[in-house]
Amino acid sequence: MTTVLRRLWRGRADDAPWARPAFLGLLLATGVLYLWNLSASGYANSFYSAAVQAGGESWKAFFFGSLDAGNAITVDKPPAALWPMALSVRLFGLGSWQILVPEVLMGVATVAVLYAAVRRRFGAGAGLLAGAVLALTPVAALMFRFNNPDALLALLSTVAVYCVLRALEQEESAAKWLVGAGVALGFAFLAKTLQAFLVLPALALVYVVCAPGGIGRRLGRLALGGLALVVSGGWWVAVVELWPESSRPYVGGSQKNSFLELTFGYNGLGRLNGEETGSVGGRSTSGALPEGVEALPTRGGGGWGETGIGRMFGDAVGGQVSWLLPAALLLLVAGLVITWRAPRTAASVEGGARAAFLAWGGALLTTLAVFSFMAGIFHEYYTIALAPYLAALVGMGAAVLWEERGRPLAAAALAATVAVTAVWAYVLLGRTPDWLPWLRPVVLGAGLLAALGLAFAGRFDRRIGLGLAGLGIAASLAGPVAYTLATVDEGHQGSIVTAGPAGGAMGGRPGRGMLFRAGPDGGGRGGGMPGQMPGGAGQGQMPGGGPMGNPPQGQGQGQDGQGQGPGQGPGPGQGQGGQGNLPNLETFGPGAPGRPGAAGGLLNGATVGAKAKAALSKDADAYTWVAAAVGAQNAASYQLATEKPVMAIGGFNGSDPSPTLAQFKQYVAQGRIHYLVGSGEGGGGMRMGPGGGTSSAISAWVADTFEKVTLDGSTFYDLTKKK
Numbered sequence: 001m002t003t004v005l006r007r008l009w010r011g012r013a014d015d016a017p018w019a020r021p022a023f024l025g026l027l028l029a030t031g032v033l034y035l036w037n038l039s040a041s042g043y044a045n046s047f048y049s050a051a052v053q054a055g056g057e058s059w060k061a062f063f064f065g066s067l068d069a070g071n072a073i074t075v076d077k078p079p080a081a082l083w084p085m086a087l088s089v090r091l092f093g094l095g096s097w098q099i100l101v102p103e104v105l106m107g108v109a110t111v112a113v114l115y116a117a118v119r120r121r122f123g124a125g126a127g128l129l130a131g132a133v134l135a136l137t138p139v140a141a142l143m144f145r146f147n148n149p150d151a152l153l154a155l156l157s158t159v160a161v162y163c164v165l166r167a168l169e170q171e172e173s174a175a176k177w178l179v180g181a182g183v184a185l186g187f188a189f190l191a192k193t194l195q196a197f198l199v200l201p202a203l204a205l206v207y208v209v210c211a212p213g214g215i216g217r218r219l220g221r222l223a224l225g226g227l228a229l230v231v232s233g234g235w236w237v238a239v240v241e242l243w244p245e246s247s248r249p250y251v252g253g254s255q256k257n258s259f260l261e262l263t264f265g266y267n268g269l270g271r272l273n274g275e276e277t278g279s280v281g282g283r284s285t286s287g288a289l290p291e292g293v294e295a296l297p298t299r300g301g302g303g304w305g306e307t308g309i310g311r312m313f314g315d316a317v318g319g320q321v322s323w324l325l326p327a328a329l330l331l332l333v334a335g336l337v338i339t340w341r342a343p344r345t346a347a348s349v350e351g352g353a354r355a356a357f358l359a360w361g362g363a364l365l366t367t368l369a370v371f372s373f374m375a376g377i378f379h380e381y382y383t384i385a386l387a388p389y390l391a392a393l394v395g396m397g398a399a400v401l402w403e404e405r406g407r408p409l410a411a412a413a414l415a416a417t418v419a420v421t422a423v424w425a426y427v428l429l430g431r432t433p434d435w436l437p438w439l440r441p442v443v444l445g446a447g448l449l450a451a452l453g454l455a456f457a458g459r460f461d462r463r464i465g466l467g468l469a470g471l472g473i474a475a476s477l478a479g480p481v482a483y484t485l486a487t488v489d490e491g492h493q494g495s496i497v498t499a500g501p502a503g504g505a506m507g508g509r510p511g512r513g514m515l516f517r518a519g520p521d522g523g524g525r526g527g528g529m530p531g532q533m534p535g536g537a538g539q540g541q542m543p544g545g546g547p548m549g550n551p552p553q554g555q556g557q558g559q560d561g562q563g564q565g566p567g568q569g570p571g572p573g574q575g576q577g578g579q580g581n582l583p584n585l586e587t588f589g590p591g592a593p594g595r596p597g598a599a600g601g602l603l604n605g606a607t608v609g610a611k612a613k614a615a616l617s618k619d620a621d622a623y624t625w626v627a628a629a630v631g632a633q634n635a636a637s638y639q640l641a642t643e644k645p646v647m648a649i650g651g652f653n654g655s656d657p658s659p660t661l662a663q664f665k666q667y668v669a670q671g672r673i674h675y676l677v678g679s680g681e682g683g684g685g686m687r688m689g690p691g692g693g694t695s696s697a698i699s700a701w702v703a704d705t706f707e708k709v710t711l712d713g714s715t716f717y718d719l720t721k722k723k
């Protein structure tokens with residue numbers, strides 16, 4: 001045991017004595033940072049937490065990724081990201097830590113894999129810098145403490161790049177490493193479908209060009225890796241598609257109960273061209289918005305923000321991931337220039353370095369291009385996928401330029417990188433001018449001072465050069481460190497979360513994206529620029545941007561009356577002509593449920609009162625579902641509160657045609673559902689889903705047929721008692 005511990009502490013014989021202790025210290029610091037205040041997020045995204053709870057109770061729900069243990073409908077993603085969390089809940093019970101600690105472990109593992117990949121060619125110092133940059137990227141600190149699928153996707157994508165780089169080193173072992181890369185990308189597909197394949201073209205091209213051996217053997221080994229990808233990602237798809245529809249849950253997010261449709265439509269091409277049938281935005285199976293509702297783009301480029309090369313640097317995304325993105329791009333160019341005359345194959349030191357720049361740089365550029373120009377659903381937290389790639393380029397590029405600092409052009413490039421990073425941090429910090437105002441000039445001054453010294457680093461004593469390099473690193477990381485500390489210091493809940501200080505331009509601003517307004521039949525016209533929202537029977541506007549988790553109240557005023565609703569969504573409007581009937585749509589900005597009286601909606605859960613919990617829990621074992629609610633977030637809130645199955649009518653958006661009215665009537669006749677969650681303070685359930693149709697028909701039939709019960713200010717319908 002002593003020998004094993006000594007080897008663990010010392011590491012490889014050719015490493016410097018400080019390398020392994022520093023690496024272990026990095027992993028420990030990352031774990032402590034990500035565990036800090038973890039329970040403040042509660043169940044985080046209750047949509048996925050409900051599926052985790054169901055998977056902890058039912059192996060069938062575990063396999064399919066069902067939202068409830070009754071297996072009515074699945075989440076709108078494949079289930080691989082849910083499996084570690086569901087196993088944790090099955091072992092240790094339901095709770096915030098049981099759900100989120102597996103995500104933290106994925107973050108630590110991603111840092112470890114990235115370090116290993118960079119260290120092999122560029123040394124321990126480069127690996128430590130890359131790992132630190134990744135750990136301290138604000139969006140990484142956000143998503144490695146959250147229960148969306150992106151944490152597992154980032155880990156497996158990093159593993160895939162590592163495996164490809166190992167396959168480039170020796171022809172004899174290439175096949176097994178390419179199989180490993182294929183397996184990693186296959187399971188990444190089972191975490192977040194086609195996004196896993198964004199890096200595939202770049203990695204395949206790098207292998208074909210830079211691998212040793214003849215072109216036939218290279219293509220053959222690449223095909224073997226592709227086969228591993230198909231098998232590791234396709235086995236689950238095949239089982240689901242071949243399983244009889246009558247005995248499996250409905251595939252959430254699809255309109256025809258097909259995972260393949262979900263993969264290539266809503267989660268595939270729809271994300272690129274914006275034609276996401278059944279998505280938020282309320283498009284029906286025909287692609288049309290509900291009758292009387294029109295979309296109002298808030299900015300040029302569509303309802304999910306302006307597209308283009310500047311998207312990753314804009315107000316919405318910049319503070320999440322772009323702090324060192326300019327540096328990564330500059331260092332990619334510098335690294336390729338320095339290694340351009342290396343031999344073709346990666347078997348040599350120089351060739352391996354160039355292949356590493358091509359692999360990490362290709363992964364960054366392809367993902368960056370897709371995120372910048374995709375017209376469909378885009379959220380800021382998606383950018384965690386960029387973090388490992390840019391962190392690797394920063395570590396590798398800094399190491400290469402440091403070794404070449406005696407050459408004037410290399411020293412100038414190193415200085416320019418630090419200067420650009422400091423200036424960009426100054427710009428980003430200027431978007432939150434009231435938050436740590438002293439940090440902005442300090443970062444700029446320290447960065448420019450370090451850049452000036454590094455321009456002449458080749459002429460200084462090594463110790464002075466190291467001091468200047470340390471000052472440059474500190475100045476470059478100060479901004480993201482501050483944003484990361486602000487991120488871990490607060491909880492994050494709901495479907496859309498952002499990193500950074502609450503109330504800032506990037507951390508806690510009001511909703512933005514696609515807004516909706518109803519025509520004459522919908523009870524008025526609401527919507528407008530960011531911060532505004534439908535407000536019942538007229539236009540609703542949310543004044544100011546309150547901190548996340550405590551949004552201000554929205555006020556609505558219309559010709560026929562006035563309405564009032566919580567800041568993160570529409571409120572019911574009441575006028576002379578009766579109550580307004582706006583769809584269950586929200587602006588797509590950050591926000592958190594959990595405050596007293598918060599109404600549930602499309603993107604956030606509902607507050608469950610004690611009386612409602614008691615009513616749903618009574619005789620719960622006599623029902624397959626203790627309740628049903630329109631939209632998955634509403635259903636998830638009651639399911640997590642009672643730990644009993646709650647059916648999500650219409651899936652996440654309320655727009656999936658499941659169950660049909662006939663199926664729902666049959667479930668009720670069989671006594672399988674106790675309550676339907678209606679509307680009101682903390683309820684939020686029985687409003688028309690974005691697709692209208694099924695959820696609206698069920699809601700109308702229930703309201704006309706069954707007795708209404710008020711619990712904790714919320715409306716419920718007892719499906720065992722007819723009027």
